[in-house]
Every structure is written in structure tokens, then in C-alpha cells.
Amino acid sequence: MDAADVRRSTVLLDSPRTMVGVQAAEVATEVVTAAAGTTTPRVIVIAGSGFAVRSWSEPLLAALRAFPLRLVIQSGLPTPESVAELARQVRAHRADVVVTVGGGSVMDAGKAAAALSITRDPTPESVVRACAEEAHAEGVPPVIALPTTPGTGAEATPFATIWHRDEGRKLSLRGSALLPLTAVLDPDLLIGLPEAHFVSCLLDTLAQGLEGAWSIRADEQSEWLGATAWALSAELLDRPHDDLGSTERHAALLAGHLAGRAIAIAGTTVCHAMSYSLTLRHGLSHGHACGLTLGSVLRYNALVDDDCTDPRGAPRVRGAITRVVQAAGTDSVEALARKIDELARSPALPPAPDIRHDATRIATEALAYDRAGNNPRRVDVAALTRLLAGTAERDYAR
CATH class of the missing domain: 3.40.50.1970 (Rossmann fold)
Incomplete structure (x- = not known):
């Protein structure tokens, strides 16, 4: 997304509660x-x-x-x-x-x-x-x-x-x-932000953008907000994050705000529910903890079918995911999931802990949070344990 697109998004956002740029x-x-x-x-x-x-x-x-x-x-x-x-x-x-x-x-x-x-x-x-x-x-x-x-x-x-x-x-x-x-x-308030903090926050934006779009509480506005947050963030995924210009800082800040507005409507889902134990028990920053499982949950939710928990049906969920995939400039769910996984393994972040031995406990604790109930595909301890173990195996296979 270029500077003109950022400016157009700013106009769309403008409201008495928000001052941008x-x-x-x-x-x-x-x-x-x-x-x-x-x-x-x-x-x-x-x-x-x-x-x-x-x-x-x-x-x-x-x-x-x-x-x-x-x-x-x-x-x-x-x-x-x-x-x-x-x-x-x-x-x-x-x-x-x-x-x-x-x-x-x-x-x-x-x-x-x-x-x-x-x-x-x-x-x-x-x-x-x-x-x-x-x-x-x-x-x-x-x-x-x-x-x-x-x-x-x-x-x-x-x-x-x-x-x-x-x-x-x-x-x-x-x-x-x-x-x-x-x-x-104010994009200038991002000047001096350490790269690790930037990457972690970018992962939080991406998680909130997707979750705000696919949540069972999502509506047309939260879907739009989530997809637009991804469109603003897309070009930031493939570049160094330690020397961003004003336009990039503006896009990143606006994307985070839009993603926040998306979850204010729709709530977060199982990525956030799993992140809480990853923060409390394994010391991961919040965004890193959300981003660590986001690629796996994206793959999982994209296959929603008869196990859909959204009363509007699985086509609504798959459509919301498709719109985010397109907004991100990718051609498939797998391509987008790989981008997320790569960012979550950024050298700017500390190495992810080996959570394979703790996967069942993390899964059990995640299901105790109401956020897990917003997920559009049914989840249980076994499903989340497999997701967590698969995430860890991808990390340690590299």
C-alpha cells in the first residue's frame, strides 16, 4: 500500500475520537x-x-x-x-x-x-x-x-x-x-522503538486483523477493519523493521488502530486465548505469543466445514478469510500462513520456547477463556494440543 492509499484510509477513519498523523x-x-x-x-x-x-x-x-x-x-x-x-x-x-x-x-x-x-x-x-x-x-x-x-x-x-x-x-x-x-x-511516537517491540506489535496487529474478521461475533465493519489492517501491514512483512520511514510508521500505527477497532466489535479468538499461558508461563511478549500460533490457526480455520460454530455458516468464515488473504496480496491461505510463520521467527525476537511438552496444559487453560468460544471452527483440548505441537515442530524443524 502506497502513501496515497494510507492517506485515503486515514480519511475513512477520521472521527471526533481519533486524530491521525x-x-x-x-x-x-x-x-x-x-x-x-x-x-x-x-x-x-x-x-x-x-x-x-x-x-x-x-x-x-x-x-x-x-x-x-x-x-x-x-x-x-x-x-x-x-x-x-x-x-x-x-x-x-x-x-x-x-x-x-x-x-x-x-x-x-x-x-x-x-x-x-x-x-x-x-x-x-x-x-x-x-x-x-x-x-x-x-x-x-x-x-x-x-x-x-x-x-x-x-x-x-x-x-x-x-x-x-x-x-x-x-x-x-x-x-x-x-x-x-x-x-x-502520531507516527513520530514510534521513533526509537526497538525492533523486537515493533515485530511483536506487528504480529499482534495481524492476529487482531484476522480474528476480528473470522470471529463468530464479526460483522461487515469488523471484517473491513481487519482486512484493511492487513492491507496496510502487508508491505511491512518483507522488509527490515529497524529503520522505518514516516510513511511506514504511519501505516503500522494506523493498521494497529484499525485492528483494535475490529476486535472491539468482534472480540479475539483462540489465538489470544492460547497466548495468555504463553505469556504467563513462558515469558513471551503478548504479540509474539499471539503470532506464534496464528499461522497454524489460520490453516485450521480455513478448513472449517460441518464443525463451524458461526450460525451464519462456514461459507461466511471462509469468505472472511479469503478477503484477508486478498488484502494481504497473497494468493492462498498457505502463502499467508507461511508469511506469518516467518515473521514469528524473526531474528529480532527471542527464540520461541519448546512448548511441545506443555501443549496440553496450554490448550486446557486456553479453553477456560471466553475468547476461545469466539473461534469460528470448533476447538477442544485435542485439537489445540495438535495445533500447538505442530507449531513447535515447525519451529524446531528449521
């Missing part, structure tokens, strides 16, 4: 005052651990210092403990606006902290309890999301992932309170 520092004051409805809002910035060393961080902070400002750093995956602490800080600052600047983990932590800041005394236990309910937006300070990675789509979704390590389980906080009021997609 702008300089974050230049629009920060305008966006914050609009969100708060006042010219003197109290602002808390929740940023990732690498924030201070990025070239764009100081101009952004300089713009936000027009307001009473607090900067808080969120390191690592969001946990009940870290989210409770962030919620207490949002509450203590009496923040009118929460600005999240970072990748998916940072945005999820910031969204969850804003949603739970209206709790009188946020604790890890109250965070866990909130994940069993729906978080409503009334009284919650608005969130402005500035993604610095091109793949999670957290700036476009009404949920946040929280990792409960004590229980060995991924939790999800959901509801209208989790949807950012404004997303600012």
Missing part, C-alpha cells in the same frame, strides 16, 4: 482542554519506563506543563497491585484528565486506573472484583491515549488486560469507562 505535542493542549471542558484541568500522565529517553518526550511534557501536571511511570505488565497504585495516584492528584503514553500495557494500566479512581480506596482486591463487573463511565476522568507502539489497539478498545500472577491468569476489565475519549496517532 498529527504531532502529539502540538495538539496536546487543545485535546486536554476539550476533554476536560475547562481551560485549567489537572492532568496526570501515565507513561512507560522508556518515556524519558525518547526524543519526543520533553516537547510533549513542555506542552502539558501548561496544566497542573503529575507524571507517573508504569513498568511491566498491569497487575492488580500496579493498577490499584495508579488509581490511588489518579485520585490523589484529583486528575480531570488521564493521558496514557505508551504501548498496550501502559494504555491498559492507565485506562484501568482512571476507571477505578472513583473507588474510595482502590486495592488489588477491588481491582480483581471489578473485573467481574462492567465499568461505567459516569464520574470517570476521560482518558487520552497516545500509543507509542503500532499494534495493540488499546487506544480503540473498551477493555484492559490485567495479569493476576498469583492466580496465573489473565483478567479483563471491561466497560464504557475503558474506552479512551481521544486517541492521538
Whole structure:
């Protein structure tokens, strides 16, 4: 997809909630005052651990210092403990606006902290309890999301992932309170992103694009969003990722946002369900964990027939997959699956662990997540164990 195609996609995306291709520092004051409805809002910035060393961080902070400002750093995956602490800080600052600047983990932590800041005394236990309910937006300070990675789509979704390590389980906080009021997609915020992070996030985009298209909850819009995310990403698959120009960064960031919007409608499926154990038990980054099984699940779902779980039937699922294959510029499911497998084996990523001995446990745990129920072809422990073992065998056959 060339620069003109990227611009056309940007026009199609344009909405009051999304600003695309702008300089974050230049629009920060305008966006914050609009969100708060006042010219003197109290602002808390929740940023990732690498924030201070990025070239764009100081101009952004300089713009936000027009307001009473607090900067808080969120390191690592969001946990009940870290989210409770962030919620207490949002509450203590009496923040009118929460600005999240970072990748998916940072945005999820910031969204969850804003949603739970209206709790009188946020604790890890109250965070866990909130994940069993729906978080409503009334009284919650608005969130402005500035993604610095091109793949999670957290700036476009009404949920946040929280990792409960004590229980060995991924939790999800959901509801209208989790949807950012404004997303600012500034390609320059990707400058300085390590190649490993870029590749992992690209795999997350690809997974969300396909899952948003084939999910049993997919509709015409999520199918279009997923296929368009793939069209924007296609040229990024076959090139080095350590020195991308502005057009490529723009395409990657927009693709991740579109894929996030796709799963906001359709939900994710069994790739994400399997990824949670791969992250918790084997330490893989989220995108790498999703991408590791994506090629295998693509091959599996493309053969859906009488075992279809979508009431609209197997032809709908196969049609959605065909549209993504075409958007990606490939001529077959197998060609697309091989591209995914190659990216998941990128030398920029750490070597994948040998999961053959753990396949049955991963499969069992995956089926406990509701995401697995969105898959358009029936899955059980035996089927997922075979998929995981086949993925590992391809990795170690090279």
C-alpha cells in the first residue's frame, strides 16, 4: 500500500475520537482542554519506563506543563497491585484528565486506573472484583491515549488486560469507562522503538486483523477493519523493521488502530486465548505469543466445514478469510500462513520456547477463556494440543 492509499484510509477513519498523523505535542493542549471542558484541568500522565529517553518526550511534557501536571511511570505488565497504585495516584492528584503514553500495557494500566479512581480506596482486591463487573463511565476522568507502539489497539478498545500472577491468569476489565475519549496517532511516537517491540506489535496487529474478521461475533465493519489492517501491514512483512520511514510508521500505527477497532466489535479468538499461558508461563511478549500460533490457526480455520460454530455458516468464515488473504496480496491461505510463520521467527525476537511438552496444559487453560468460544471452527483440548505441537515442530524443524 502506497502513501496515497494510507492517506485515503486515514480519511475513512477520521472521527471526533481519533486524530491521525498529527504531532502529539502540538495538539496536546487543545485535546486536554476539550476533554476536560475547562481551560485549567489537572492532568496526570501515565507513561512507560522508556518515556524519558525518547526524543519526543520533553516537547510533549513542555506542552502539558501548561496544566497542573503529575507524571507517573508504569513498568511491566498491569497487575492488580500496579493498577490499584495508579488509581490511588489518579485520585490523589484529583486528575480531570488521564493521558496514557505508551504501548498496550501502559494504555491498559492507565485506562484501568482512571476507571477505578472513583473507588474510595482502590486495592488489588477491588481491582480483581471489578473485573467481574462492567465499568461505567459516569464520574470517570476521560482518558487520552497516545500509543507509542503500532499494534495493540488499546487506544480503540473498551477493555484492559490485567495479569493476576498469583492466580496465573489473565483478567479483563471491561466497560464504557475503558474506552479512551481521544486517541492521538502520531507516527513520530514510534521513533526509537526497538525492533523486537515493533515485530511483536506487528504480529499482534495481524492476529487482531484476522480474528476480528473470522470471529463468530464479526460483522461487515469488523471484517473491513481487519482486512484493511492487513492491507496496510502487508508491505511491512518483507522488509527490515529497524529503520522505518514516516510513511511506514504511519501505516503500522494506523493498521494497529484499525485492528483494535475490529476486535472491539468482534472480540479475539483462540489465538489470544492460547497466548495468555504463553505469556504467563513462558515469558513471551503478548504479540509474539499471539503470532506464534496464528499461522497454524489460520490453516485450521480455513478448513472449517460441518464443525463451524458461526450460525451464519462456514461459507461466511471462509469468505472472511479469503478477503484477508486478498488484502494481504497473497494468493492462498498457505502463502499467508507461511508469511506469518516467518515473521514469528524473526531474528529480532527471542527464540520461541519448546512448548511441545506443555501443549496440553496450554490448550486446557486456553479453553477456560471466553475468547476461545469466539473461534469460528470448533476447538477442544485435542485439537489445540495438535495445533500447538505442530507449531513447535515447525519451529524446531528449521
